Amino acid sequence: MYEMAKNLSVEDRADSSTVPNLDSFYYVHKKFKMDKFGGMGGNKMFQVIEEFAKSSDASISVRRKGEILSNGVTVTETTIAIVTPLILRVLANIEQSGEILFMDTTSCIDSMNTNATIIMTWSPVGGLPVGFILSESQCEQAYAQGIYKIRI
Numbered sequence: 001m002y003e004m005a006k007n008l009s010v011e012d013r014a015d016s017s018t019v020p021n022l023d024s025f026y027y028v029h030k031k032f033k034m035d036k037f038g039g040m041g042g043n044k045m046f047q048v049i050e051e052f053a054k055s056s057d058a059s060i061s062v063r064r065k066g067e068i069l070s071n072g073v074t075v076t077e078t079t080i081a082i083v084t085p086l087i088l089r090v091l092a093n094i095e096q097s098g099e100i101l102f103m104d105t106t107s108c109i110d111s112m113n114t115n116a117t118i119i120m121t122w123s124p125v126g127g128l129p130v131g132f133i134l135s136e137s138q139c140e141q142a143y144a145q146g147i148y149k150i151r152i
Contacts, residue, residue, distance in 0.1 A: 049080060059083040061149040065136070077142040080134040081149035090121065090128045097121045097130055105138055117146065 020028075053060035061081045091097050098121075105117040115135050120127035133146030 057085045059088075077136050077139060077145065079136075079142050079145040079149070081146045082132040082134070083150055084129070084132075087129050087131060087150075090130060094121060094123060094128060096123070097128070101130060102127060103143070107138070115142075117143070119147070119150070 065078045102120045109116050117133040119131040121130050131150035135142035
């Protein structure tokens with residue numbers, strides 16, 4: 001496309017029917033990705049996570065935005081808490097697993113700007129995982145929901 005555009009006159013280059021602008025390329029690329037790979041996030045993301053939870057030993061809890069909890073609180077941030085068999089062993093066998101916790105969040109891990117937070121406790125061998133949280137933001141409620149679901 002670029003080679004073809006180099007040989008055009010200035011008037012022809014300005015004509016978007018001859019050389020589409022960047023927005024047109026972006027739209028066509030986005031439509032191609034949607035048709036080929038499906039949409040990002042939303043219900044499809046939750047379906048994939050729930051299918052993974054069924055096929056693995058990990059315990060995965062999802063709190064969706066807008067969900068109303070049993071105590072009447074409305075969830076404002078989508079939060080996913082993950083507890084693996086290793087985490088269960090750490091919580092059961094390491095006495096200090098609930099005393100001092102370290103949280104490390106990495107932001108924007110995908111095109112939806114998801115935050116990945118690993119919660120660790122100290123031990124003589126180094127940090128051991130206590131929980132893993134995926135959330136839409138780094139607000140207090142997102143962390144509180146994730147920690148509540150892990151039940152540290």
